[in-house]
Each structure stands twice: as structure tokens, then as C-alpha cells.
Amino acid sequence: MKTAFITGATSGIGRATAQLFAENNINLIICGRRQERLDKLQAELSEKVKVHTLTFDVRDNDKVKTAVASLPSSFQSIDILINNAGNAHGLDAFQDGNIEDWDAMLDINVKGLLYVTKAILPGMIAQKSGHIINIGSTAGKEVYPNGNVYCASKHAVDAVNQGMRLDLNGKGIKVGAINPGLVETEFSEVRFKGDTERAEKVYQNFTPLRPEDIADIIHFAVTRPPHVNIADLTVMCLDQASSTIVNKG
Numbered sequence: 001m002k003t004a005f006i007t008g009a010t011s012g013i014g015r016a017t018a019q020l021f022a023e024n025n026i027n028l029i030i031c032g033r034r035q036e037r038l039d040k041l042q043a044e045l046s047e048k049v050k051v052h053t054l055t056f057d058v059r060d061n062d063k064v065k066t067a068v069a070s071l072p073s074s075f076q077s078i079d080i081l082i083n084n085a086g087n088a089h090g091l092d093a094f095q096d097g098n099i100e101d102w103d104a105m106l107d108i109n110v111k112g113l114l115y116v117t118k119a120i121l122p123g124m125i126a127q128k129s130g131h132i133i134n135i136g137s138t139a140g141k142e143v144y145p146n147g148n149v150y151c152a153s154k155h156a157v158d159a160v161n162q163g164m165r166l167d168l169n170g171k172g173i174k175v176g177a178i179n180p181g182l183v184e185t186e187f188s189e190v191r192f193k194g195d196t197e198r199a200e201k202v203y204q205n206f207t208p209l210r211p212e213d214i215a216d217i218i219h220f221a222v223t224r225p226p227h228v229n230i231a232d233l234t235v236m237c238l239d240q241a242s243s244t245i246v247n248k249g
């Protein structure tokens with residue numbers, strides 16, 4: 001049985017991926033900052049597979065290293081890493097941008113992904129196998145008005161995904177990115193700092209992607225034959241043509 005390490009498993013895409021992996025007999029290391037949610041998910045999924053929880057903030061490299069080093073021996077061999085933790089913070093014109101929001105997006109979406117990968121890679125290199133999936137975004141493929149720094153963080157994920165794949169070539173480790181468009185999760189609630197009314201409007205009058213749709217694609221990617229690597233995949237709902245063109249009827 002394989003073991004997957006999923007960051008951002010307390011919500012949205014990460015949680016849906018953990019649930020689908022459990023249904024498909026993949027043991028889980030589920031991570032996030034909200035311990036209660038991790039405990040609840042562990043209780044839900046432990047009937048199907050082995051589940052270990054790690055509570056840490058991906059921004060804190062020492063905590064990341066300590067958490068990974070604390071894994072019990074039965075969870076130390078990691079086959080799949082889903083670099084999913086991340087969010088947008090704010091949707092402001094660049095000139096009105098908030099420095100704390102900028103720091104959060106770059107520290108979590110970019111540096112957090114680097115810290116987690118750095119902690120897990122030595123094991124994959126030693127076992128000469130592994131699969132890293134980086135969750136990018138359509139925001140990493142194009143820039144939209146007021147998206148500035150969030151788009152920059154996801155463009156960085158795109159570059160890091162390519163860089164990892166180049167440098168790990170020949171080491172038996174698959175590296176690929178899944179880049180979703182609009183997915184209805186807690187993403188907009190976080191972006192708009194708890195303004196649920198504004199967040200709900202983002203997904204009104206069209207059918208957005210659901211977190212389960214992305215989980216399905218992630219599961220497809222990790223179940224390809226050994227010689228097949230999904231390097232870079234962009235997915236939008238039928239009603240979305242680009243970051244700014246969404247058919248709302």
C-alpha cells in the first residue's frame with residue numbers, strides 16, 4: 001500500500017483528495033494548522049486506511065522539519081506528496097496591496113511548498129521513487145486584474161514545478177502540477193477574510209469545479225503506469241474560459 005503526504009488537508013481540495021485516496025487504499029499523512037479538523041478527518045478515514053496527522057504551519061521551516069522527523073516508522077516511506085496548502089489573501093490593486101497579505105501568499109504558497117518538499121525529498125531520493133504533485137492554478141498561467149501577488153506566487157509554483165522535474169530527472173521521482181481554475185472551497189472566504197457573502201458571489205450563476213473534481217484528477221495522475229508522468233495539467237469548469245471570462249448566463 002502506498003502512503004501519501006497531503007498538505008492543506010483540513011479543507012477543500014486537500015480534504016477531498018484525502019477522502020478519495022482513503023477510498024482507494026492509500027495510507028495518509030494529513031497536514032494543516034487546524035488540529036480539530038485533522039482529528040475529525042482521521043476518525044472518518046481510519047476505518048479504511050492508516051492515517052497520521054501532523055499539525056504545523058508550512059511557513060515555519062523548523063516546524064516543518066520537526067513534524068516530518070516525528071513520523072512513526074510505518075509512515076516514514078512516503079510515495080506521494082501533494083503540495084496543496086495555500087490560499088489567496090486579498091484581491092486589491094497592486095498600489096493598494098497589503099504587505100501582510102503579500103507576505104502570507106509568498107511565504108505559504110511558495111516558501112511553504114519548498115520547505116515541505118525539501119523535508120520529504122531525501123526519503124524519495126533514497127528509495128529512488130516518489131511522486132510530487134504541486135497544486136498550481138490558472139493564476140500561475142495568466143495574470144488577472146488585482147491578482148498581482150497571488151498570481152506571482154502561483155507563477156512561482158509553475159517555475160518550481162518545472163525546476164524540480166528538471167533536477168530530479170533520472171532519480172525515479174515523478175513531478176507534475178495540477179492547475180485548477182475556479183473551485184468552490186473555502187478559498188474565497190479566506191481571500192475575503194471571512195466575508196462569506198462576498199465569497200459566495202464568486203461561485204454564483206455558473207457551475208464551478210468542486211474539490212472532488214480536482215481530487216479525481218489528482219488520483220488519476222497518481223495511478224498512471226510507472227513510465228507515465230502528468231507533467232502539467234490545467235483544468236477549468238465548462239463555464240470558465242480564462243481567469244476573467246466566466247459565463248454567468
Ligand code: NDP
Nearest residue numbers: 008010011012013032033034057058085086183185186187
Ligand atoms: P481552502 O481554503 O479550502 O484550503 C486551503 C488549505 O490550505 C487548508 O487545508 C489550510 O489548512 C491550508 N493552509 C493554508 N495556509 C496554511 C499554512 N500557513 N500552513 C499549513 N496549511 C495551510 O482552499 P483550496 O482547497 O481551494 O486551496 C488548496 C490549494 O488549491 C491552494 O494552493 C490554492 O491556491 C489552490 N487553488 C485553489 C483554487 C480555487 O479556486 N479554490 C483554484 C486553483 C488553485 P489550515 O487552515 O488548517 O492550516
Ligand code: 8X3
Nearest residue numbers: 137138139181182243
Ligand atoms: C484560484 C483560482 O481564479 O481565484 O487559484 O485565482 S483564481
